[in-house]
Amino acid sequence: MKNIAVIGAGASGMMAAITAASAGASVTLYERNDQVGKKILQTGNGKCNFSNTVMNEDCFHGSARDTGLVKKVLERFDENKAVEFFESIGILPRVRYGGYYPFSEQASAIKDAMYLELIRRKVKLVLGHQVRNIQKKKNGFVVDDQFFDAVILSTGGKASPKSGSTGDGYYLAEKLGVHSNEALPALTYLTGTEKWFKNVAGVRVEASLKLMSDGKELDSSRGELQLTDQGISGICTFQLSAQAGRMLKEGHKVKVLLNFMPDMSFEEVVSFLNGRRSGLDSRKCSEFLIGVFPEKLCRVILQQADINIDASVKKLKDADVRRLAGCISFLAVNIKGTGGFDRCQVTSGGILADQLTDELEVKDVPGFFAVGEVVDCDGICGGYNLQWAWSSGYIAGMTASGK
């Protein structure tokens, strides 16, 4: 019987431990917190969006995606297998906007059901224990002072350090000669240099976003944009944040273009505004956009388009209307930074995937596996990072147990 250590009882670690134990291994699961699955409770806004009906490698970034590892891992354990697993431990799934949630819509259900399964599978839980050292021995590993045939590293990355992930996984791996690139916050807000943000704080508005660098469009997203006193937030922003952060780190200039009427072309916005110009000609320019955008945003758009808000709508010239349409269709935000690790959902960067086999085993350190967020793999919002945790955890657990 294989004797396996799993380091970190988050999503990927619990999955690895349950899988290995089900496959007949003797499993010890180390967790520095005094409970398992702490970060799971924060996922999906407390409801745990644990997978998605649309699942493919294009929803991920990082070397795990670039090397084709994500594709292979998802092929072997896809969203249907994840749902099947959760059903087997009592989680009835519910689909909302493509995302899988527990029917109870409580993240605690996922944590509790996995915990009960760990107990049922007789996984040895070592809570409140932070692993300090993993030593490679001839036929296995010594984790602190215990010998194991195999080790699965599932410490998570650096995101949300309060829930226990402070990046010690990279350090433990590095000591075994396993390298990581720099960890950066992902799925987080972006700050802009613009002074007008302080005037739109709190506004939520449907928009599409284009991430630009050096004149090229790198990515785009759409959804409810949240404007803060320092920049942009909301899921549509989160989706761009990993790439924005990495480009900034590499010294590039990064912009996001906001489009507040994403269903109209620029010329259609011009016509729309011209229609209003004749219909609402008794108004002042400050009242010109009432009913189109939230008040605070109207003021910023008019100001950015350099419109005299005290003048009559009658006085608007064609050039004014085109400038205004420009600020509606592509208002530029110069990105200054991203939210920190304490304000992000996941880590971009980590253990470089070219060191791993398709089974998540380190090629140069047989018996040593890396799964979940500690690997250089980050997914977009929508249950993708959890699916990566389930898939990689499952495959490593199965392989480590000798199946």
Place this chain on the structure above:
Amino acid sequence: MKNIAVIGAGASGMMAAITAASAGASVTLYERNDQVGKKILQTGNGKCNFSNTVMNEDCFHGSARDTGLVKKVLERFDENKAVEFFESIGILPRVRYGGYYPFSEQASAIKDAMYLELIRRKVKLVLGHQVRNIQKKKNGFVVDDQFFDAVILSTGGKASPKSGSTGDGYYLAEKLGVHSNEALPALTYLTGTEKWFKNVAGVRVEASLKLMSDGKELDSSRGELQLTDQGISGICTFQLSAQAGRMLKEGHKVKVLLNFMPDMSFEEVVSFLNGRRSGLDSRKCSEFLIGVFPEKLCRVILQQADINIDASVKKLKDADVRRLAGCISFLAVNIKGTGGFDRCQVTSGGILADQLTDELEVKDVPGFFAVGEVVDCDGICGGYNLQWAWSSGYIAGMTASGK
């Protein structure tokens, strides 16, 4: 030129005033608050769900519906005419789940745009003035001390008295011999006699509801049910509240049956539970429903089904499972009361529709019109009550002005 008084500058009153003024009348709009449209700001959760793509008389209750008045009024001024009107005053519409909202998703846009239109149409606004008396004269009316050819009563009902509707419209009408039935709160929560509510306060869960009285199903609804420490709330509850309140008032017993798995029949729930019974037989009964319902609700359902939560799932008998399925598929709430006028969205009851012409004019008092919420007409959630305000306000405004 007709000289018209409109009493109350809420949704229906502003619409009546704008319409009459556009049609050439001289209009005075009285409002007891120091601003117009105060209650509009609360509608649609602050976003103003101002109409709906699905609009017919079945979405309304009260004598206005029973006499066929709602149908005729909606035929003459339907949701498309309302949207057209709002577009003409600068409100770009946006549809969400069938409901029309201003594109800006701010209720203030509706209020502001209507206010600007009142000004543009030269409606005389008398703010901070509560009308105390309407006297019928030979060729018209004296409102307090001013003479008018016609009066449109748009005071609202009794819902949300803080925004100015305290029921004085019924009193003003009664003095002219125009009768109302008793006003009751509608679109509000329901309280239950059950002690277990205190254990589920704060839970939100998808459910279907059946309103029952004397063994008959009166109405049903479905949506996100909110459980409070005293009963049930959420839009699906609001939809049943007018009828529940009226039945209670008439001395009937009223029940609501909650179904927490509305997509499964009772027998399907039994099979589902039997499947779990074999899959999760290592668990205690307290853990049997993890992942299906929110924790607090699981406890109440198990308790109501008289399941020993400390026993093993293995010990569950067929009869236990059927009892449990019963509490999932039709948990009964004995309704004790409804929320009060300060906690409801609209008034059920008011000026009886059989006294009104199809133009909302009182048959026995020519020149006197009643529109909006003061009429015995209440719609379900979703922009219906506002549509009634626009439609009735428009028709009365047009008719009073002589068009």
